[in-house]
Amino acid sequence: MEKSSSSNELLTISDLSIVYQSKSQRLLALDKNTVEIEKNTFVAVVGESGCGKSTLALSIIGLLAIPPAKIESGSINYKSVNLVELKEAQRRQYRGTEIAMIFQEPLTSLNPVYKVGDQIAEAIVVREQRKGGKEIDSDVQVMQKTYRTNSPDFPSRLPRIRRGALARVLREETLDALKRVRIADPEQVIDRYPFELSGGMRQRVMIAMALSQKPALLIADEPTTALDVTTQAQVLKLMKVLMDEVNTSILLITHDLAVASQVADRVIVMYAGDIVEDSGVYDMFSEPMHPYSKGLLSCIPAGSKDKARLKPIPGSVPNLAIEQIGCKYASRCPSVMNICTAKKPRLIEVKPKHKVACFLYGE
Numbered sequence: 001m002e003k004s005s006s007s008n009e010l011l012t013i014s015d016l017s018i019v020y021q022s023k024s025q026r027l028l029a030l031d032k033n034t035v036e037i038e039k040n041t042f043v044a045v046v047g048e049s050g051c052g053k054s055t056l057a058l059s060i061i062g063l064l065a066i067p068p069a070k071i072e073s074g075s076i077n078y079k080s081v082n083l084v085e086l087k088e089a090q091r092r093q094y095r096g097t098e099i100a101m102i103f104q105e106p107l108t109s110l111n112p113v114y115k116v117g118d119q120i121a122e123a124i125v126v127r128e129q130r131k132g133g134k135e136i137d138s139d140v141q142v143m144q145k146t147y148r149t150n151s152p153d154f155p156s157r158l159p160r161i162r163r164g165a166l167a168r169v170l171r172e173e174t175l176d177a178l179k180r181v182r183i184a185d186p187e188q189v190i191d192r193y194p195f196e197l198s199g200g201m202r203q204r205v206m207i208a209m210a211l212s213q214k215p216a217l218l219i220a221d222e223p224t225t226a227l228d229v230t231t232q233a234q235v236l237k238l239m240k241v242l243m244d245e246v247n248t249s250i251l252l253i254t255h256d257l258a259v260a261s262q263v264a265d266r267v268i269v270m271y272a273g274d275i276v277e278d279s280g281v282y283d284m285f286s287e288p289m290h291p292y293s294k295g296l297l298s299c300i301p302a303g304s305k306d307k308a309r310l311k312p313i314p315g316s317v318p319n320l321a322i323e324q325i326g327c328k329y330a331s332r333c334p335s336v337m338n339i340c341t342a343k344k345p346r347l348i349e350v351k352p353k354h355k356v357a358c359f360l361y362g363e
Contacts, residue, residue, distance in 0.1 A: 014034050042263055071084055114193075257296060278354075
């Protein structure tokens, strides 16, 4: 167990390395990454597919498939507790009520045979059971009596709750959760099944379910990928507003730099399992420092009638199943030096709150 270096720090990941091991090969998905997330901060992790963004997110909430995934080294300190050292039963006490997650496709995350109100109510009950909420406890006793069970793990199986068993307090708080995510007619939506809602509505339900547990950290893994542009903008704006309303931090996983620029306070750029740049959102888009970050931004259309061609990044991502020596971006970098192919650069702070892993700025 380690103590946080700052009272404002919520989560500190130090030198985290994660490997995916199969019978035929070993793939280094994360290579000694360090991340710090402060309270009430919106952090976006960007990078192309396969760079390790989702692996980083799943490692925090403890949802990596083990095996084949294995944490080889490093620590994940949440409120001074190293989550890596906890057993699965202990990790479950943090999952949801302390650290919640919104997945990419809400239709596969919601249970299709239960109404959305019942599923949000389940999240509320689990939260209150873990935190010792007396009012919800009395409602659970009513439900236990209804279903004629005294099983001590009944609250953990609350998808069995049906509309008629929803107690008054639960129903009111479920309606409040739907209102919080700006659903116009929560009294109707609470009794609908997931397939009866649009993609944007389902994603709002997922956000409501996550926030109903009042987490200190909310992880959103590509939450707007399946949505149209208009709905995407609405969901992103909603997440930004709710962050302040419920006093939570958000870690957004995305491949879309435009999305990051709209909502994030900080942007972390990943490449081939490495964090190559970490800075405030304004510095990232006005003065990127790493060649990879510059390359990503040069690929974005300006939105004007400029006839200049976009500048794609040459080459391809290295095969992470093969041991990499030096900087992984060296083969594609226009500023490559001899040291880049012999030694891996460290992530260093080159100016206040702006970190870069590149030999152009020292060792």
